[in-house]
Amino acid sequence: MLNLVFLLPRLVPGSAANVLAAGYGGVPEQVVASINARLGLGQPLLVQYVDYMKGIFTNWPPYFGVSYAFYPYTVSYLVWIRLPFTLMLMAASFVLASLLSFLLGVASALRRGSKFEFASMYSSIIFWATPPFWLGLLFAWIFGVDLHWLPVFGTGTFNAGAGTSYIASTIVHLVLPVATMTLATFGFQFLVLRGAAQQVLESDYVIAARARGLRNRIVAMGYILRNSMLPLTSLLGYTVSFMVSTAVFVEFVFGYNGVGDLLVDGIINRDYPILEGGLFYVTLLVIILSLVGDFLLLRLDPRLRR
Amino acid sequence: MSVIFHNRLVSILFSRRSSKAGVVIILAFLILIVVGPAVIPYGPYQTSNQVYAHPSLSHILGTDYQGTDVLSQLVWGAIPSMIVGILGALGAVLIGLLVGSLAGYYTRYEGVLTGFTDIVMIFPPVPLMVLLGTIRPASNTDLIIILAVVLWPPIARSIRSQVLSIREMPFIEVAKMSGMRDSEILVKLVIRSVAVIAFAYFVLTVGAAIILVTGLEYIGVGNPDIVSWGSMIYWAQNFGFYAGAWWWILAPGVAISLLTIGFALIGFSIEEALNPRLRTT
Amino acid sequence: MTDLLRANGVSVEYSIGKVRKLAIDKVNLSIPSTHFTMGLVGESGSGKTTLGMALLNLINRPGKITSGSVEYNGRNVLSMSETELRAYRWKEVAMIFQSAMNSLNPVKRGADHITEVIKDHTGSSKSESREKALKLLAEVGIESEHADDYPHELSGGMRQRVVIALALALSPKLIIADEPTSALDVVVQKQILALMRREIRERGLSLIFITHDLPILAGLVDHITVMFAGEVVEQGPADKIFTSPLHPYTEALLSSLLTLDAQNRRPRSLQELRETNKPIAAKGCRYQNRCKYVFERCRTERPLLKQVEGGRLTACHKYN
Secondary structure (H helix, E strand, O other): OHHHHHHHHHHHHHHHHHHHHHHHHHOOHHHHHHHHHHHOOOOOHHHHHHHHHHHHHHOOOOOOOEOOOOOOOEHHHHHHHHHHHHHHHHHHHHHHHHHHHHHHHHHHHHOOOOHHHHHHHHHHHHHHHOOHHHHHHHHHHHHHHHOOOOOOOOOOOHHHOOOHHHHHHHHHHHHHHHHHHHHHHHHHHHHHHHHHHHHHHOOHHHHHHHHOOOOHHHHHHHHHHHHHHHHHHHOHHHHHHHHHHHHHHHHHHHOOOOHHHHHHHHHHOOOHHHHHHHHHHHHHHHHHHHHHHHHHHHHHOHHHOO | OHHHHHHHHHHHHHHOHHHHHHHHHHHHHHHHHHHHHHHOOOOOOOOOOOOOOOOOOOOOOOEOOOOOEHHHHHHHHHHHHHHHHHHHHHHHHHHHHHHHHHHHHOHHHHHHHHHHHHHHHHOOHHHHHHHHHHHOOOOHHHHHHHHHHHHHHHHHHHHHHHHHHHHOOHHHHHHHHOOOOHHHHHHHHHHHHHHHHHHHHHHHHHHHHHHHHHHHHHHOOOOOOOOOHHHHHHHHHHHHOOOOOHHHHHHHHHHHHHHHHHHHHHHHHHHHHHOHHHOOO | OOOOEEEEEEEEEEEEOOEEEEEEEEEEEEEOOOOOEEEEEOOOOOOHHHHHHHHOOOOOOOEEEEEEEEEEOOEEHHHOOHHHHHHHEOOOEEEEOOOHHHHOOOOOOHHHHHHHHHHHHHOOOHHHHHHHHHHHHHHOOOOHHHHOOOHHHOOHHHHHHHHHHHHHOOOOOEEEEEOOOOOOOHHHHHHHHHHHHHHHHHHOOEEEEEEOOHHHHOOOOOEEEEEEOOEEEEEEEHHHHHHOOOOHHHHHHHHOOOOOOHHHOOOOOHHHHHHHOOOOOOOOOOOHHHOOOOOHHHHHOOOOOEEEEOOEEEOOHHHO
């Protein structure tokens, strides 16, 4: 599977070549002419393709061309600047969502049939069903505009300089986006966890553990949680993929300067280099994280070790 | 065959509180879509000088920055979102059913198919959809295809595990011994057995599809000139936000959430019904 | 003098959807003291496992205990609080489940299971608990190199040894063993049975050995209880039951063997198979449709468990 996975980034330039060929409809004439001259786009397609691949693999950071809209910045530069912000957003949301779904998942599995389980089940459905971009908007409205508690747009005042005030403003700007993404991800994770927990609860070793008179907390953590986590961990790649997609929307809503926002700008401006480069980076990110997930899974489930 | 499926489905749907609620919601939306255009006196593109009007008797959901009635936008905008979502999910289920059953039934192909499924599943959909959507202005058909291509892997996975357990059941053995060809068994027995749960997956996928579609509309993929729920949110954010037009912001979002919740309720109750361990009552 | 463990009129019902099944019907069982070994035998569906679980108050959804009480030294187990149950379970009565693979936590090492139980119940330190665990494992025949293996890395026999060690960990007074050897091949089966026999005798424990395989009980237990369709149909000393069974069902169980050695058991004929698939009657004696002595009274009146000779009970109209 790992072999196939490494093929993926190579697939991307394939579609990019098509895009290069077909994409001129959205860009004004004069711009096309000048860009053509500058970027050597007038040359035969094959040459372009080879140059393109060369640019990606022989440079570090990989060269994807210059952004149309943010000319003359290169795509890679733009992505690298924004990457930390996106990573912060995703990391924070992931941790919070996981914590939340673990706690609620195990707690509600133990209290089967109670109002607690009912409430957590249905609230996770609601969060799963609510479009994250709208939820973000709602939060922005309530907390930003109506209550003026939290800033709504951007990632922080860059001219606050380095140091604590910069960090503080970054964190403050993170709150709403993280809250939105956490809830969206939680909805998804909780549902998976719940399914797994139900199955674990019925299993013999849990009954045997109870028969041994082990304390509830030990049973909950060491047996139920530990084993329910496994399906979730094996879905880590998918979860990350899901989160990346959600991040695109959330960043856009909040004007948060992350990679996702960059991508959206790319669409609006028909900025193909950004889209291609962005897609590559995003895919790479997902692949790396899913490998991490596979690795974690191996460590957690001894049955998979050879 | 479809009669049995139908009966079973109906009996499940109407016996549980949560699925009844879901059905009610979906029906309400359908009625709204069908009846709405006839009943609402305004068109979705019709501007007026009553801009930013609060919800009132004449404009039940208020108006937007151009004086267009929000409710009519909602009703008209439902159609692209819903239809694309449903058809996209349908495509996804068909592909997922095919891949999943083949992977589950034929051990020869299982490794390849599963690996393929996993790869597509990990591939982040949105950036890809965005890229594909901007090659040329995406028509609704394009959106449907994109949705189907992006949403089928989870279905394939679930169907595969179902088929794996069905494969071991005695009636399959019996069918084999009585001389049925594998392809026949697959089509007649296996698919029948998973039909109901596949429907549950379909319903849940419709929910996910609707969220994805509206998200794309929001970003600007697809036709930005047509009124749709996603585009409504976009305009609401840019023109209604600081104007305090909460009704404009609220309406499409609530609509999307509600509709998706409706599908989710149906989907989850079917799943619960078929898998008693998931029951909470 | 109160019995060590006693089940009084216990009934358990399972309800799945609209279907309700009575798994055991007002069953009585008593283990008077330690050093008392009893075999509980019946075919699948007879309720023997359910009874075993009920003794530890382990019956859960979709099952429910609908009547009766289980008394341990006079205290009703079924009405114990969580704390009391914790003190009762494992310290006084331990259980060995049918499939060892399923009763061990797949992400936990073998020795850790035992360490965990000791630590949680006695408050000993982790290292002390582990020492005891390793000793126990050595006693049941698992050397230290395998002590830290995960369940899936151990063979079936070794897993069962771990489970046995686990049961002995807190020195209980009674062990309930539910088909501990059914999933093992015959050679390993003999080893495990020998191990159990030794440990039980050396520690003077009481034992309830649940099985569908009557011959295993020979030489293992002193008393036998036979169950059929949720009821006790015969009870008495093991040797008497083997040599002169009272209830027709016990007879049938014995007659399906040529000798008591499991390896020589002849395969059942189609006739026998057909007979065992006959339905269980709703009215009258539950065994009537398979009984070769059946007469009028069996159809209408349910036979009660009565003493026939000294220390022997049976529920059959032949002896009324």
